[in-house]
Amino acid sequence: MGARELERVDLGEVPYLDAMEDMRGWVERRRAGTIGDRLVLLTHPPVITYGTRTPADELPRADSPIPLVEVDRGGRATYHGPGQLVGYLVLNLRERGPGDIVRWVENALIEAVGSLGFATLRRDTPAGAQSLVGVWTPRHDKLASIGMRIRGGVTSHGFALNVSSDLDEFTRFTACGLPDVAMTSLAELAAERGVVAPGEAAVRDAVARAFGAER
Template identity: 40%
Template sequence: MLQVLHLQNPLSYEAGLALQQQYVDALLDGSGPETILLLEHQPVYTIGRLRDQSSLRDSTTLPYPVVETNRGGQATYHGPGQLVGYPILDLNTRSKDLHAHLRKLEDALIHACAAFGVEAGRRDRLTGVWVENRKLASIGVGVRKWISMHGFAINITQESLPPFFAITPCGLDGVSMSCLETEAARTISVSEAAQVVELELRKLFG
């Protein structure tokens, strides 16, 4: 059984991480089901555990806190106007293939964008979801005993974009970040987008 939980109030990144770990533990000991958390975070920059953290540029001048995390990838931003999804799934019973897991997350978001009339896709050798050279969604996952955690962040409203200007998103120079409502040329709420994203995730992960 797969449950999808929509959290209504923005969480701190630390609270979101603790919640993920709670559901990972429950899945590992058999006391809980696979779970996908859909939420917004309070403003924060995150970065994977890397020696090269140059994508943060100058962390002393950033307007929001920086949290080092155990996902893959360079610096990104989370905050209001962005939908974050944390699929906590048992890859032991699905597929021990992280690349396939990443591609499924991309597929779900690409299909969700299509539901809003936005033609999104992939770019060669670059994880995430794009419209031409504009990045809509970032993806970074981690696993513990083949239980997945972390996941995706898709920019929904224009409110989500300005904090990206202070970093090099995902370590990619020259990348332009965009959001779903800009590409769709209409107002889209995070809750509206979350309903569509849930539908697409359920199609792929059951």
């Protein structure tokens, strides 16, 4: 992809449905050319979201206390909540030039996490297998999930990076359609090494730098 600068937009905790309404507006404005490409960084209260192709048996039980929302992005079910940094990307791909947008997002997150002292990698998906899109540790625990939509040449949705997430919440359902995969967080990886975990502000800055996003 071409190297075009992104605008960085920092928000606090935003209810998921409110953020989706805001994102529809950002996408319309990007198509109209009244805003440039942007990276929106925020968090959500607890919610489980799922793409339209998610099988019912991968979703939480009906008595789950966490709201469940069907969304128009790619990917299967995932959890958003406190301690997780969510990044929404609103990009005009027709202006940005050819390239694999998902791989670009994976590589940017790997660069960001690497700058904080944690080695991660991307994985190719074998033919016929469930998608391995995302950011992984060398032992194949999943640190970040990616789910995007492209319509009219403009992207929406983005990624979720576990900073200090409650990982037990991912056990309420089949995360990302991968029943045998363990989710992890930067806090858990830091604890395993006996080092101080990076705070949210440091993670936001590292992610923004890796994506070339300025305020």
